Amino acid sequence: MARILTNSVLNMLVYDMRPISMVEGEGFKEMIHTFNPDYVLPSRTHFTKLMEGKYETILNHVKDTLKSANGKIALTADAWATEAYLGITCHYLSDDWVFKKYCLTTMPLEERHTGANIAGxxxxxxxxxxxxxSKIVGIVHDNARNIVLAANILHDRHGWLSVRCAGHTLQLVVNHALKQTQISNALGAARALVEHFKKSELASTKLKLKQKQMGTPDHRLIQDVSTRWNSTYYMINSKVKGT
Incomplete structure (x- = not known):
């Protein structure tokens, strides 16, 4: 029973991506004791060793699964410049046409983000x-210059197809259109209006009071995000419809 409970705690840490230090928390210890007073919660060091073992088990499982996969496999790569991380995911169809995917890594980038470095x-x-x-058919990536260069290097090196992300390409197209003077001015005014009510508690309170007086629903103002064109659509649409 103790082993089952320990594995349950370990799985919770893995699935919910909680820090191992969580097992040292007094509240967590008290909760576990309430569930089973006879169970002695292992130390943080013990869970660290179990976590390392689980990592090796899962890694070997991924290796065996990918080794047995028939057909070609596609990759996706995405980098976060502000936090300097690179994520690599592989995708493929199983023999029974079930879509499979594995996150191969999310690595911190400590060197220059050149195309050659990213390719490596x-x-x-x-x-x-x-x-x-040779099992990779292509790689999907955004339109950042260094990622595109890396994809070109990998194409020359391994013959991988370079596929630019349709969502990111659409974002660039919409951004270009939104830069037109009249549209840009209208969006600036809309953002300023939202920001005013977001920053002022007094203005926000008066807005809610006015909505109540007019018998309209208590709607929230929507602020768009520059990297998500649909959020700009939602922001404008909510103002046009009064929602």
């Missing part, structure tokens, strides 16, 4: 899971 970083997790480059 993309190849690293493939070697780790024993996935030969």
């Amino acid at each position: 970083w993309i190849e690293e997790p493939l070697e780790k899971v024993g996935l030969p480059p």
Whole structure:
């Protein structure tokens, strides 16, 4: 029973992505004791060792699964410049046409984000899971210049197709259209209006009071995000319809 409970705690830490230090919290210990007073919660060090073992088990499972996968496998790569991380995911269809995917890595980037460096970083997790480059059909990426250069390098090196993300391409197209003077001025006014009510508690309170007096629903103002064109649509649409 103790082993089952320990594995349950370990799985919770993994699935919910909680820090291992959580097992040292007094509230967590008290909760576990309430559930089972006879169970002695292992130390943080013990859970760290179990976590390392689970990592090796899952890594070996991924290796075996990808090794047995028939057909080609596609990759996606995305980098976060502000936080300096690179995520690599592989995708493929199983023999029974079930879509499968595995996150191969989310690695911190400590060197310059050049195309050559990114190409090498993309190849690293493939070697780790024993996935030969010849099994990769292509890589999906955004339109950042260094990522595009990396994809071109990998195309020359392994013959991978370079596929630019349709969502990101659409975002660039919409952004270009929104830069037209009349549209840009209208969006600026809309954002300023939203920001005013977001920053002023007094204005926000008066807005809610006015909505109540007019018998209209208590709607929230929507602020758009520059990297999500649909959020700009929702912001404008809510003002046009009064919702």
